[in-house]
Amino acid sequence: MVVRRILAEWWVLLFAMAVLGTLAAYGELTNRLDARILDRAASLARAEISDDILIVAIDDDSLAELGAWPWPRSLHAQLIDQLTASEADQVLYDMLFLEPTSEAEDDAFARAIARNGNVFLPFTFVPMQNARSGLEPAMPLPVFANAAAGMGHVTIAPDADGVLRRFAFDLEIGGITYPHFVQSAVEADPDFDATLPSAPVMAFHPVGSYAHVSAADVIEGRLPSEFLRGRTILVGATAQGMGDRYSVGARDVAVMPGVETQANLLDATRSNALVKDLPNGWSAALAVFALLIQFLVFWKMSPRAGLIATLALAFAIGLLTVVLVPMAGLWVAPGAALLVVLLSYPFWSWRRLTSVSSYLEEEAAFLRPEGAQRAQVDGFDQIARQVGRMRRLVSRVNRGFQFMRKVIEAAPDAILVLDRASQVTMANRQAQDLFPHWQEAEPGPLDELLAKHEVEQIAEREEMRFPDGRTFLVARAPFEMEDDADGGEIFALRDVTDSRRRDEERREMLEFLSHDMRSPQVAIIGLARKLPDQDEEGVPERIKNQAERTLKLADDFVQLARLEETPLDFEDTDIAALIEEANDRAYALARHKRIEVIQAVPDDPVFAFVDASLIARLLDNLLGNAIKFAPEGSRIEMSLRQVNDDWVQISVADQGPGLPPERLRKPFARFGAHQSKAGPSVGLGLTFVKRVVDKHRGTIKVTSGEGEGTCFTIDLPTNGSVND
Numbered sequence: 001m002v003v004r005r006i007l008a009e010w011w012v013l014l015f016a017m018a019v020l021g022t023l024a025a026y027g028e029l030t031n032r033l034d035a036r037i038l039d040r041a042a043s044l045a046r047a048e049i050s051d052d053i054l055i056v057a058i059d060d061d062s063l064a065e066l067g068a069w070p071w072p073r074s075l076h077a078q079l080i081d082q083l084t085a086s087e088a089d090q091v092l093y094d095m096l097f098l099e100p101t102s103e104a105e106d107d108a109f110a111r112a113i114a115r116n117g118n119v120f121l122p123f124t125f126v127p128m129q130n131a132r133s134g135l136e137p138a139m140p141l142p143v144f145a146n147a148a149a150g151m152g153h154v155t156i157a158p159d160a161d162g163v164l165r166r167f168a169f170d171l172e173i174g175g176i177t178y179p180h181f182v183q184s185a186v187e188a189d190p191d192f193d194a195t196l197p198s199a200p201v202m203a204f205h206p207v208g209s210y211a212h213v214s215a216a217d218v219i220e221g222r223l224p225s226e227f228l229r230g231r232t233i234l235v236g237a238t239a240q241g242m243g244d245r246y247s248v249g250a251r252d253v254a255v256m257p258g259v260e261t262q263a264n265l266l267d268a269t270r271s272n273a274l275v276k277d278l279p280n281g282w283s284a285a286l287a288v289f290a291l292l293i294q295f296l297v298f299w300k301m302s303p304r305a306g307l308i309a310t311l312a313l314a315f316a317i318g319l320l321t322v323v324l325v326p327m328a329g330l331w332v333a334p335g336a337a338l339l340v341v342l343l344s345y346p347f348w349s350w351r352r353l354t355s356v357s358s359y360l361e362e363e364a365a366f367l368r369p370e371g372a373q374r375a376q377v378d379g380f381d382q383i384a385r386q387v388g389r390m391r392r393l394v395s396r397v398n399r400g401f402q403f404m405r406k407v408i409e410a411a412p413d414a415i416l417v418l419d420r421a422s423q424v425t426m427a428n429r430q431a432q433d434l435f436p437h438w439q440e441a442e443p444g445p446l447d448e449l450l451a452k453h454e455v456e457q458i459a460e461r462e463e464m465r466f467p468d469g470r471t472f473l474v475a476r477a478p479f480e481m482e483d484d485a486d487g488g489e490i491f492a493l494r495d496v497t498d499s500r501r502r503d504e505e506r507r508e509m510l511e512f513l514s515h516d517m518r519s520p521q522v523a524i525i526g527l528a529r530k531l532p533d534q535d536e537e538g539v540p541e542r543i544k545n546q547a548e549r550t551l552k553l554a555d556d557f558v559q560l561a562r563l564e565e566t567p568l569d570f571e572d573t574d575i576a577a578l579i580e581e582a583n584d585r586a587y588a589l590a591r592h593k594r595i596e597v598i599q600a601v602p603d604d605p606v607f608a609f610v611d612a613s614l615i616a617r618l619l620d621n622l623l624g625n626a627i628k629f630a631p632e633g634s635r636i637e638m639s640l641r642q643v644n645d646d647w648v649q650i651s652v653a654d655q656g657p658g659l660p661p662e663r664l665r666k667p668f669a670r671f672g673a674h675q676s677k678a679g680p681s682v683g684l685g686l687t688f689v690k691r692v693v694d695k696h697r698g699t700i701k702v703t704s705g706e707g708e709g710t711c712f713t714i715d716l717p718t719n720g721s722v723n724d
Contacts, residue, residue: 009351013344014295021287021340025280030335031160037318037334038165039249041325042203047273049205052089053263054231055212057238062216069242073097073105077112078219079235084116086228090185091119092266094154094236094259097140098123106143113147120188121145122154122181125173135173150188152181154258156246163253164246166199166277167265182265185232192270200274201331202265204248207256210263212238234263275331287337290317294341298348310345314338414472414493422446425488434466434493446491464493471500568695573612574605575648575716579638582619586627593632597623600639608648608718610696615716618692619650621685622712626654630709646719653711659704667702 024030056079063069076095083091100106113119121140128134137153139145153171158164169180179187186192215235217223236259237244244258256264268274290313297309321334408415408428417426423443432438437452450457456465462474472493479490583597590597619638626636634655643649659667668690689712693700696716704710 006352010295010299010348013348013351014291017291017340017344017347018288020343021291021336022284024336024339025283025287025333028160028280030333030339033338034333034335035159035161035163035165035249037322038201038325038331039163039253041322041331042165042201042249042275044322044326045203045273045275045329046205047203047268047271049209050267050271051211052231053210053267054228054233055210055238055259055263056083056215056218056233056235057212057257057259058095058215058236058242059212060239061214062219063239065216066219069237069239073101073109075219077108079215080109080112080116080119082218082221083228083233084112086223086225087230088228088233089118089230090149090188090232091116092181092185092232092234092262093119093121094181094234094262096122096124096138096154097144098138100141106141110143110147113144118149119147120150120152120181120185121148123151124153125155137173137178150184152179152184154181154262156244156258156261158246162247164202164248164261166201168199169196170198180265182262182269186266186269189270194272196269197274197276199277200268201277201325202248202261203268203273203275203325204256204261204264205267207254207260210260210267232266234259234266236260236262273329275325275329277331280333283333283336286317286321286332286334287340290337290341291344294344295348298344303349303352306348307345310341314341317341411492413475413495416446416491416493417488418446418491419443419488422489424449431493434472463496470495470497472496568611568614570609570611572607573610573615575608575610575615575650576601576606576640578612578616578619579640579650582616582623583638585620586623589624590627590636593627593630595627595630595632596635597627598635598637600637602640602642606640606642606648608716610716611692614692614695618689618714619652621689622652625685626652626656626710629656630654631656643715646717648716648718650714650716651711653709655709658706658708658710659702660706664702664704667704668700 028034058069058071066075076093080091080093097109113121121144123137123139125135126138128136140148140151145151153168155168155171156164157166157168159166167180167182169183170177171180172178183196186196213223213227218228236257238257238259245255246258246261247253248256248261248264294306294310294313297313298306301309317334317337321332324330324332408426411428411430414431414434415426415428416424416431419425422445424438424446425443426440427435427438435449435453438444438449450464454467457463458465462476464472464474466472473496475492475494477490479488579599579601583599586597623636623638630636636655637651637653639649639651639653641649668686690700693714693716698714698716700715701713702710703713
């Protein structure tokens with residue numbers, strides 16, 4: 001019961017935690033934790049800083065030397081012309097030129113851009129005019145846009161904690177896809193053919209990692225051309241009070257100018273060091289997978305192992321997601337998985353503790369004797385008290401178990417206890433003496449145990465015979481426990497060696513009676529018949545009668561003894577045919593005494609499930625007795641009738657002198673001898689008849705009176721459902 005309850009709660013809690021993990025992943029409930037882990041992981045994925053990237057900063061020194069902001073666009077033109085003269089590579093001019101100034105100034109700047117031929121300009125997005133919502137691009141002036149080598153947006157969207165970690169490549173607005181500022185410059189390089197992720201995670205270098213020069217130094221020509229030649233230039237504002245600054249996740253959160261963030265992005269894009277941010281579904285899948293592992297541990301291992309596994313699993317989740325960033329450039333947010341894994345252990349422990357507490361109460365109630373008061377035990381809390389109560393009850397059960405073992409040990413018979421798989425799990429001292437190879441620590445199958453001790457099994461008699469000649473009667477009984485998985489059999493072995501020896505002696509005696517005693521009697525009868533009949537005292541006739549009586553007694557005794565120990569051989573038999581055959585066998589004797597035997601049997605066969613040989617001998621005994629004691633010239637009636645579908649009735653009636661009162665009281669007693677005109681009776685014939693009827697689970701009734709004859713009525717079952 002407790003296992004089913006815990007299993008049900010195991011499934012419910014697993015499902016609930018899986019749902020929680022999915023909601024946490026898609027609802028981004030663990031963003032702050034994921035962000036901290038991502039900052040540490042991203043710092044491991046940074047590529048080496050490229051030497052060909054140079055930031056031309058519009059810094060405080062430039063403003064002090066060249067004048068306050070905004071600068072005339074002719075000054076920007078001078079900056080680009082200096083870069084052109086120095087044969088710089090690409091120029092990413094991270095300044096927005098959205099408003100016109102004087103036509104001369106704008107033309108000078110546009111011509112400088114055109115002369116360079118490799119200048120990239122940014123644009124941004126502003127709210128759509130005359131609309132409640134939506135954005136539209138705010139592009140540089142057409143004269144600048146036409147002269148530029150390319151353009152891209154510089155839209156930045158920090159995470160929920162205000163830290164910049166991602167850039168949006170291929171941003172779709174109003175059904176139109178706009179590339180990023182850095183993306184445009186990189187994709188313009190014919191040697192670049194990598195596929196860029198749509199929203200990569202950045203691995204920022206610390207602030208100030210890239211080379212900076214003052215814009216004033218470039219404009220005034222104070223830098224040698226070799227310093228600028230072939231380098232990718234990013235122009236942007238770094239002066240205090242102007243330009244954009246962002247908190248970035250460069251291991252520790254730091255504030256970085258916008259132009260430096262673009263430098264980091266450019267370097268990471270060109271060196272293929274961007275980290276692909278996998279969708280939330282991966283975080284949900286990681287949470288569910290971790291839960292499956294954890295809950296398998298919960299089910300298969302101990303609570304201590306469950307705690308260790310939980311901590312190890314949480315560490316493995318964190319390590320896996322961190323290692324994936326530098327090794328594969330993939331980021332899977334681990335927060336949802338960590339949340340459900342760390343929550344599952346206390347929840348599972350609580351539910352398991354609740355189930356165990358309920359189990360302790362139920363088992364205590366089950367083990368407590370009827371009417372007994374609840375044991376008062378000490379303990380810090382409810383569980384401690386329940387454990388103490390269970391300890392007492394288990395101690396009582398153990399004492400009961402020890403008592404049961406002592407009872408089994410005291411049994412006079414050898415006892416083996418088998419489980420459902422026929423493994424011998426328990427044996428008392430007597431059984432261990434019989435099977436010394438059996439070990440309680442290593443139980444084995446009963447068949448192997450018997451084979452090892454060379455025990456012969458006599459299946460027809462449910463006996464076992466050992467090599468030393470000892471014979472044991474096997475008594476076996478199955479037993480079942482409340483749990484269907486338990487149960488087995490109990491084997492009791494009773495020593496019947498002496499009984500079997502006596503049985504053998506009895507069989508030898510029967511053989512002696514049936515052969516060795518019979519032969520002399522037959523010889524005596526033969527010799528008596530050869531003696532002369534002139535003896536006045538009739539000695540020859542008396543010798544013959546006594547020999548015949550002895551022979552009859554021996555035959556009847558042997559038949560009766562065999563009947564007691566030989567199983568019946570039932571078969572479907574025509575009783576009418578048996579009666580007719582009995583009449584045929586008695587025909588000569590009946591004719592000799594001029595006795596008429598009348599048969600009253602149905603024309604159709606009357607079948608019954610009986611031992612045909614025994615019923616035939618029964619009929620011979622009854623008919624022979626009737627002929628023997630009936631007067632000459634009398635009649636004997638044998639009848640058969642079908643009482644119903646289950647019973648048949650046989651009757652044998654004569655017109656003899658009848659049974660005397662003392663014999664009628666016990667007509668079937670052994671050796672109930674009485675004297676009649678036909679000679680003495682020893683009583684074994686009727687005893688045999690009674691035992692045959694009893695073996696068939698039938699009934700026999702005798703009606704008799706002096707001078708009125710005797711009638712034997714036998715009822716036998718026909719359905720064969722009774723077997724001896």
